[in-house]
Amino acid sequence: MACHYGDDREDGSAPKFSIISSSVFNKIMVFVLNEMDAILRGLLNAPSSGGKKETVIDLMITKLWKKYGSLMKLYLGNALHILTQMTDEQMISFTLKRVKASAVFLAAFPTLLRKYIKVALHSWGTGRGALPVVSFLFLRDLCVRLGSDCLDACLKGVYKAYVLNCKLSKSISRSKLQHIQFLGNCVTELYGVEPPAAYQHAFVFIRQLAVILRSSLTEKGTKKVYDWQFIFCLEVWTGVICAYNSEADFRPLAYPLTQIICGVASLVPTVRYVPLRLRCIRMLNRIAAATGTFIPVSSLLLDMLKMKELNGPPSGGVGKAVNLLNMKQVKFEKKKSSKKRPRDDEHDGGADEDVVEDLVLSSDDEGAHSRSPPLEDGYQEVGQDSVKQNHKRRQLATSLDHGTRQEKSAAVTGKRRKPRRKKAKTSVDP
Numbered sequence: 001m002a003c004h005y006g007d008d009r010e011d012g013s014a015p016k017f018s019i020i021s022s023s024v025f026n027k028i029m030v031f032v033l034n035e036m037d038a039i040l041r042g043l044l045n046a047p048s049s050g051g052k053k054e055t056v057i058d059l060m061i062t063k064l065w066k067k068y069g070s071l072m073k074l075y076l077g078n079a080l081h082i083l084t085q086m087t088d089e090q091m092i093s094f095t096l097k098r099v100k101a102s103a104v105f106l107a108a109f110p111t112l113l114r115k116y117i118k119v120a121l122h123s124w125g126t127g128r129g130a131l132p133v134v135s136f137l138f139l140r141d142l143c144v145r146l147g148s149d150c151l152d153a154c155l156k157g158v159y160k161a162y163v164l165n166c167k168l169s170k171s172i173s174r175s176k177l178q179h180i181q182f183l184g185n186c187v188t189e190l191y192g193v194e195p196p197a198a199y200q201h202a203f204v205f206i207r208q209l210a211v212i213l214r215s216s217l218t219e220k221g222t223k224k225v226y227d228w229q230f231i232f233c234l235e236v237w238t239g240v241i242c243a244y245n246s247e248a249d250f251r252p253l254a255y256p257l258t259q260i261i262c263g264v265a266s267l268v269p270t271v272r273y274v275p276l277r278l279r280c281i282r283m284l285n286r287i288a289a290a291t292g293t294f295i296p297v298s299s300l301l302l303d304m305l306k307m308k309e310l311n312g313p314p315s316g317g318v319g320k321a322v323n324l325l326n327m328k329q330v331k332f333e334k335k336k337s338s339k340k341r342p343r344d345d346e347h348d349g350g351a352d353e354d355v356v357e358d359l360v361l362s363s364d365d366e367g368a369h370s371r372s373p374p375l376e377d378g379y380q381e382v383g384q385d386s387v388k389q390n391h392k393r394r395q396l397a398t399s400l401d402h403g404t405r406q407e408k409s410a411a412v413t414g415k416r417r418k419p420r421r422k423k424a425k426t427s428v429d430p
Contacts, residue, residue, distance in 0.1 A: 029082075033098035036075050040102070043068040050100065054145050056107040072105050076112055083119050090126055093134045096120070100138050104145045117142070117153050124186070125161030136186045142339055143193045151194055155201045158187050159236075166232040184236040188243050199249040206257055213263050225264055226276060234261055238283045243288035254291050258284060265300050271309040 019025045033351045044064050049057065059065050086092050093293035099116075106113040117139070124135035124226065139158070142150045162183045168176065178430045191198040216225045224230065236256055244250040288295040303400060305311075 011211070018035060032075075033079070033095060037098070037101040040068065040075065040169060040223075041072070051104045051145065053107045053149065056105055060108055062185055066067065069108065072102070073112070074108055076102065076106065076116075076212050079357045080112060080119065082117055083123075086162065089129055089131045092123060092127075093129075093131050096123070096134050100141055104140055107143070107146050107149060110149070113142075113146070114151055116152065117157060119152055121154075121161055122159040124158070125165055125183070128161065128240050132186075136190075140190060140193065143190065147194070148197065152198055152201070154190060155198060159201070159205060162236060163229055163233060168228040172228065172318070178233060184232070184239055186241045187236050191240050192244055195247045195249040197243060202237065202240060202250070202253055205233070206253060206260070207235060209237075210256065211259050213260055215265075216267060224337050225267060226273065230264075231279065234264065234280075234283060238286055242286050243292045251291070254287055254293070257296060258287055260312070262300075266303075269303060271304075271307045274307075379382065 023289070029267060038048070040046075044059055045062075046059055060069070076099070079095060082095055083092060084100075086095070089370045103116070120135045120138050120142075124132050126137060129382065139154050143154050162180075165183055166180060170258070172180075183289060191202065200226070212224055212230065215221045237253075238261075241250055241254050245254065261280050261283050265284075277300060280298055284295050284297050287293075
C-alpha cells in the first residue's frame, strides 16, 4: 500500500487505507525494505542470506512456497513499482541495495526478472553518483546467482548501454571520459563472470566491427569508423581481451581484434588522424603485453614520421594545452591564418614528432620482446612484412641524421669551390 502512495486507482475508488503523513510513509518504506527479506526467508525456511537458483527451484516444490510464495512476488513487484516511479537517485540506490538481498528469488518470476534487468540497465547507463555502481552490482549479482536465466540479457544490455554513452562530438571532456572508462570497466567485469557464454556475444560484437570496417570504402563508411562509438568499442574489447587473455575462450579473439585495429589505424593515413592512430597503437601494445605476443607497430609509427606537417616548424600562437587522449583528429591552420590563436581541436606539429619518436623507441625495443614466445599462427600475417623490413628501417633511422649532414657539407663545399667572377674594371676618359 505504501509504495502506491499518491497513485490514482484505475477504478476511481478510494483505497481501504491511506497514508497522509509523508514521514509515516518514509518510515514504512524504510522498515519494509530493511526487514522484509529476513521475514520472508524465515517464512519460507530459506537460507538467511545469499543462495543460488537451485535453492529457489527446490523451494518452489514445498508447501511453504505455495503458502508464502505470493508474498515474495508481491514484495518484489511493489519494489519494482517504486523503482519505476521514483526520480531521486539516492532513493533508487537505497531500494536497489535492499532488493539485491532478495534478487535470487526472481528466478521464480521470469517476467519480473526481465523488468528488473531493464530498470537496472537504465539506471547504470544514465545515472550519476553512486547509482551506476549500485546498479552494476545488482546486475552482477543476478548473473552470478541466476546464471543463464539473465546472463545473455545482461551482457547484451550493458554493451548496448555502453555504446549509447559513447556517442560524442569531436572532442571529449575529462569527466565524460572518466564516466566512459567506468562503464567500460563494468563491461569487462561482467564479461568475466562466465567466459564460455560471454565468448559468443564478444565474437558477434567484434564481427560487427569488422563488417563496419569492411564497408568503410565510402566517405560515409569512413565516418562510421572514425567515430567515438567505434573507437571506444575497440577499447572496451581490448580491455576484455587483456583482462581474460589466459582464458581459452577469449584468447582466439585477440587476432581478429588486432586486424581490425590495424585496419582502422591505416584507413586514412593523414596527419589529421594522428591522435586516433596513436590510440590504436596503444591498444595494440596492450594486447601484445597481455598475450605475450609480438605485434609490430613500427610501420604505423614510421609512416607518421614521413608526414610533412609533423616535420615542419611550429606555427600559431600560444593556445590551450592539448591532450591527445581526448581527441581523435586535429586540424592545422593554413599559412594565412598562422598568427591566429589555435582552437582546442588544433594541434602543433612540432610536439607530435617527440611523441612519435618516444613511441618508436618503446615499440622497437628489442629487450621488450626478447622474452616473448614465438609468433602464433594467427599473427604470422600481421608480422611478416614488418619483420622482413626491420633491418631496412633501422638503417633508415640511423642514416637520417648522417645523410642530412652530408647534404649540408656538400652544399658548403660546392660553394667554396665555385670560382668567383672578377669584376670588370671600368675606365673613365679624361
